[in-house]
Amino acid sequence: MADSAPALQLKDEGNSLFASGEYYSAWLKYGQAISHDDQNAILYANRAAALIHLEMFPEAKSDAQKATELDPTYAKGWGRLAAACKGLREYEKSAEYYKKAIASMPTRKQDLTAAILKQKEQWEVAMKTAQDHAAKVSAETREMRSNWPPDRAKAMKDELQARLPESASSSAWVLLRASEFWDRGIFTLTQFRQQPTIRGIGVFVCQDVVACLTNAILVDDRVFNIRTPQLADKWPLQVAMEERVTGAWSDDVPAQQVKREALIRQQQGGWDSVRRSIDTTIRVRIMRGLTHYNAALELLEWGRTGPWKDVPREDKGEIFELHWMRGLRRLRLEALRVASSCKITDLTPQSPIAPLEALYEEAQSIIREMPEIGQAAFPGGHQDYGDVRGFLSAFGVYPKAYALADVGFYHENMACRNMENNSAAALNHFSESQGAWYQAAMLFPRDDEQHIWYLHLALHGLKMCVGTRFRVALRIMEQLRQDVPEARKIWEYSFDTKDAGRGRVMRQLIEKDLQFERKMKKDIRGRKFTPDSVIPPKYFPN
Numbered sequence: 001m002a003d004s005a006p007a008l009q010l011k012d013e014g015n016s017l018f019a020s021g022e023y024y025s026a027w028l029k030y031g032q033a034i035s036h037d038d039q040n041a042i043l044y045a046n047r048a049a050a051l052i053h054l055e056m057f058p059e060a061k062s063d064a065q066k067a068t069e070l071d072p073t074y075a076k077g078w079g080r081l082a083a084a085c086k087g088l089r090e091y092e093k094s095a096e097y098y099k100k101a102i103a104s105m106p107t108r109k110q111d112l113t114a115a116i117l118k119q120k121e122q123w124e125v126a127m128k129t130a131q132d133h134a135a136k137v138s139a140e141t142r143e144m145r146s147n148w149p150p151d152r153a154k155a156m157k158d159e160l161q162a163r164l165p166e167s168a169s170s171s172a173w174v175l176l177r178a179s180e181f182w183d184r185g186i187f188t189l190t191q192f193r194q195q196p197t198i199r200g201i202g203v204f205v206c207q208d209v210v211a212c213l214t215n216a217i218l219v220d221d222r223v224f225n226i227r228t229p230q231l232a233d234k235w236p237l238q239v240a241m242e243e244r245v246t247g248a249w250s251d252d253v254p255a256q257q258v259k260r261e262a263l264i265r266q267q268q269g270g271w272d273s274v275r276r277s278i279d280t281t282i283r284v285r286i287m288r289g290l291t292h293y294n295a296a297l298e299l300l301e302w303g304r305t306g307p308w309k310d311v312p313r314e315d316k317g318e319i320f321e322l323h324w325m326r327g328l329r330r331l332r333l334e335a336l337r338v339a340s341s342c343k344i345t346d347l348t349p350q351s352p353i354a355p356l357e358a359l360y361e362e363a364q365s366i367i368r369e370m371p372e373i374g375q376a377a378f379p380g381g382h383q384d385y386g387d388v389r390g391f392l393s394a395f396g397v398y399p400k401a402y403a404l405a406d407v408g409f410y411h412e413n414m415a416c417r418n419m420e421n422n423s424a425a426a427l428n429h430f431s432e433s434q435g436a437w438y439q440a441a442m443l444f445p446r447d448d449e450q451h452i453w454y455l456h457l458a459l460h461g462l463k464m465c466v467g468t469r470f471r472v473a474l475r476i477m478e479q480l481r482q483d484v485p486e487a488r489k490i491w492e493y494s495f496d497t498k499d500a501g502r503g504r505v506m507r508q509l510i511e512k513d514l515q516f517e518r519k520m521k522k523d524i525r526g527r528k529f530t531p532d533s534v535i536p537p538k539y540f541p542n
Helices: 004-019 023-036 041-053 057-070 075-087 091-103 114-145 149-155 157-162 171-190 209-223 229-246 255-269 275-288 290-305 322-343 354-369 391-396 398-418 423-443 449-464 470-491 502-525
Strands: 193-197 200-204
Touching: 004 023, 004 041, 023 041, 041 057, 041 075, 057 075, 075 091, 075 114, 091 114, 149 157, 149 171, 149 470, 157 171, 171 209, 171 229, 171 391, 171 470, 209 229, 209 275, 209 322, 209 391, 229 275, 255 275, 255 290, 275 290, 290 322, 322 354, 322 391, 322 398, 354 398, 391 398, 398 423, 398 449, 423 449, 449 470, 449 502, 470 502
Parallel strands: none
Antiparallel strands: 193 200
């Protein structure tokens, strides 16, 4: 039962703290009040207000939603919800909730106090601002969707074809190869149907969706678009169906057991009884993400070097080919980098570095195992792989390029950890990171967004490298200036980011780089410096 007296006392204390700007203490008081009365909408709305000032918008949204559930007529509850959504940049929802807040206000003239009228005016302004933002974001999203990299690559295909072999290394070929698999898989997934029959719910579905989509992300996972509605709605059913039809092993079956049972199936029923089941098992684990990558890699390595080592590809299946192993190792490498980023919160020498070390070791392993790139990276040649446009880059260049980039990521973070206690080690790590990023940039195709991005990082990494000369920075800037127009033809907009994507952010950053180049050249022309001058420590822009 609610104990309202202590709750009201704590609420008043929270209000006083809130009015004094002590939002964290107010949040604590409102929480204590809720522990005495968890059915009071005002308490949740007040705590949401404190959270908004603390910029903890997801938590504020949750409290504000609770307030409106408890009392849909409580105007301030809707107002808090609108403000929280605005903080989360959910502008359409914010405008909708401001409208509900205004509609929940008193309508009789005798109830309209000066404070209520002022609040109403503020909410009307906030609603209009949210509506304007929503319209802007919607327009940017439409622009982004009409300029997605795969669509631009498709539009360039005839031009690229006409410029072969000069255009053979273009990132557009990689994207086209990935898109072909992706589009085929998504189209097939749309054919999934469920319909009632006299025996229950019947399913009409095409197979090989799992194969197409895994092929796509192993070529280039940037083609993956989580907003594709079929993935959320039909993917789990599709996977369950393909696992059942092929006799695949479920995710909870250890890799060792899969290997043992696969051998038994093959011996008893031949290759037709096991080829598709092992293929589907591996592919589904790839699509499950980082927690299943190790098991998938173990199975791939077993198929390549274990009892089936000398079995022809047409018998055991294409999944065991070297390029699929490389594609999955690249995916795991990127997943390890993301995991490392999430765990790096305390940049001190005493911080746990296991995720970083795992990332570094895997990156170095890929670099050691791919001493060559392109055609030379495939022992025995690549003639068996058919159309090689995009193939050589995807599996003979990109894995090593991403590995070098992650070596740069490792050294940058290690430098930050050592800055306070070991400046010499920190400077050495900064130098290593700058060099790794530059090597990565030069491996990616010149028209790939990653080429541009790592040139940008390599340029700004120079500011932490002692004794850098102007000519070194100018060489990177010249490369940027020459290659940005080509990269923009394809990668001006990217998939998974809001507000028109990473492309817009990259444009802003690269424009600053090019402005910096103009400044350097002007200072050299004005004889403040020469190309062989050492760049002063504070010369780089922030």
